[in-house]
Amino acid sequence: MADLSTLFTGIRFENPFLLASAPPAESESNILRAYEAGWGGVVTKTIGLHPVMNVRGPKTKFLRADHDGSRLSMAKRPDTTLMASWNWELISDKPLDWWVPRLEAIKKAWPNRVLVASIMAGSGTDKELHNWQILTQAVQDAGVDAIELNFSCPHMDRVDMGSNVGKDPVLCSVSTQAVKAVARVPVWVKLTPATADIVEEATATFLGGADAISSSNTFPALPLFDPATLDFEVNVDGYVSSGGLGGPAILPQSLAKMAQLTQAFPDRELSGIGGISGFDQALSYFLLGCGTVQVATAAMLDHAIGPNVIAALTRGMTEFLERNADRDWTSLADFRGLRRGRVVPHSQIGRPDDSDYHGGYEDEAEGYAVEVTAR
Ligand SMILES: Cc1cc2nc3c(=O)[nH]c(=O)nc-3n(C[C@H](O)[C@H](O)[C@H](O)COP(=O)(O)O)c2cc1C
Numbered sequence: 035m036a037d038l039s040t041l042f043t044g045i046r047f048e049n050p051f052l053l054a055s056a057p058p059a060e061s062e063s064n065i066l067r068a069y070e071a072g073w074g075g076v077v078t079k080t081i082g083l084h085p086v087m088n089v090r091g092p093k094t095k096f097l098r099a100d101h102d103g104s105r106l107s108m109a110k111r112p113d114t115t116l117m118a119s120w121n122w123e124l125i126s127d128k129p130l131d132w133w134v135p136r137l138e139a140i141k142k143a144w145p146n147r148v149l150v151a152s153i154m155a156g157s158g159t160d161k162e163l164h165n166w167q168i169l170t171q172a173v174q175d176a177g178v179d180a181i182e183l184n185f186s187c188p189h190m191d192r193v194d195m196g197s198n199v200g201k202d203p204v205l206c207s208v209s210t211q212a213v214k215a216v217a218r219v220p221v222w223v224k225l226t227p228a229t230a231d232i233v234e235e236a237t238a239t240f241l242g243g244a245d246a247i248s249s250s251n252t253f254p255a256l257p258l259f260d261p262a263t264l265d266f267e268v269n270v271d272g273y274v275s276s277g278g279l280g281g282p283a284i285l286p287q288s289l290a291k292m293a294q295l296t297q298a299f300p301d302r303e304l305s306g307i308g309g310i311s312g313f314d315q316a317l318s319y320f321l322l323g324c325g326t327v328q329v330a331t332a333a334m335l336d337h338a339i340g341p342n343v344i345a346a347l348t349r350g351m352t353e354f355l356e357r358n359a360d361r362d363w364t365s366l367a368d369f370r371g372l373r374r375g376r377v378v379p380h381s382q383i384g385r386p387d388d389s390d391y392h393g394g395y396e397d398e399a400e401g402y403a404v405e406v407t408a409r
Contacts, residue, residue, distance in 0.1 A: 036355035043220035049074035054328035055152035062136040071341035075148030080125035093123035122277035137176035154184040158194035186226040186251035200226035203238035210242030246303035252278025281331035285309025296323035313350020323371035
């Protein structure tokens with residue numbers, strides 16, 4: 035019998051599919067609808083204590099390609115394929131006091147579904163580190179099952195917030211420690227993909243005591259110019275600032291980040307995010323070693339909370355387990371991490387004649403150990 039349930043950071047999930055922190059998880063009504071639709075868990079839109087004021091006009095747009103590939107544009111039109119979401123939306127503009135009673139009500143209505151509160155504070159001062167603790171205590175007292183620290187929002191002016199924390203291993207460690215000092219529930223940390231080597235920030239974050247790492251948030255990106263107006267397709271008074279790219283376009287990039295993480299931390303808990311709309315994409319994260327996956331863009335475009343997406347994910351996983359019943363696979367644990375070892379240095383990839391290639395170095399260079407090809 036296929037069993038979709040899974041254990042992640044000590045929490046039992048009905049299935050490993052979560053709504054990511056984004057508009058689908060921005061309200062009580064959305065989250066209740068998401069559970070009804072079958073999502074195993076929901077990560078709330080990020081909750082903070084600092085003032086939040088979004089830009090004028092649209093906060094998210096969707097980049098689509100004509101089927102013949104001739105045009106990429108955010109203009110809404112028929113016969114196109116979704117490439118990506120682009121957003122410059124800040125964290126929740128609702129204050130903590132608005133969230134707390136709603137988190138309580140959600141947990142009361144659905145005690146067995148997993149509710150994760152995404153939170154964000156600054157990291158530059160003791161007062162800001164204390165703000166992390168205020169947020170942690172408030173959401174855990176409201177009954178959430180876990181907390182996800184947002185070290186990854188790509189559009190922050192403050193140098194001590196969002197992805198600016200995720201780019202600084204010391205801030206990653208210190209902020210995680212501050213939360214862990216008061217947390218009674220598992221602490222996940224969502225790191226930015228916008229660094230040279232995510233393993234460095236992940237190492238610091240785990241040293242700070244994190245129970246899991248989630249990756250990826252959106253990748254820094256700009257909208258395209260409209261050739262008719264010579265303005266960005268999204269702008270306010272002609273101006274734009276760097277936003278975040280999500281959806282299908284980031285799937286390969288997110289997988290590359292996740293491959294680094296799962297190889298560096300094969301025994302740690304990792305939650306995969308980026309470009310998932312069906313089970314095949316989720317499977318890529320599971321084969322690398324992820325224990326849960328999260329979805330934002332695809333859910334936004336499917337009745338705001340993704341009822342068809344979660345139906346496809348659970349159906350896809352059930353069918354996958356049934357197809358592999360002869361291997362005695364009955365749950366995620368049976369295939370999780372199965373292909374983790376398949377990402378290797380370039381020199382270990384087969385050549386027409388392996389003996390001719392030595393990692394780009396001259397044959398038998400002095401002091402250089404010739405690579406052995408693993409097969
Ligand atoms: C409009 C929008 C708002 C988002 N807001 C948040 C947020 O408040 N906190 C957060 O951690 N991630 C936020 N994200 C990032 C998503 O949770 C997710 O990491 C990213 O979109 C990649 O997943 P996807 O390819 O399924 O969209 C947001 C994404 C979008 C599109």
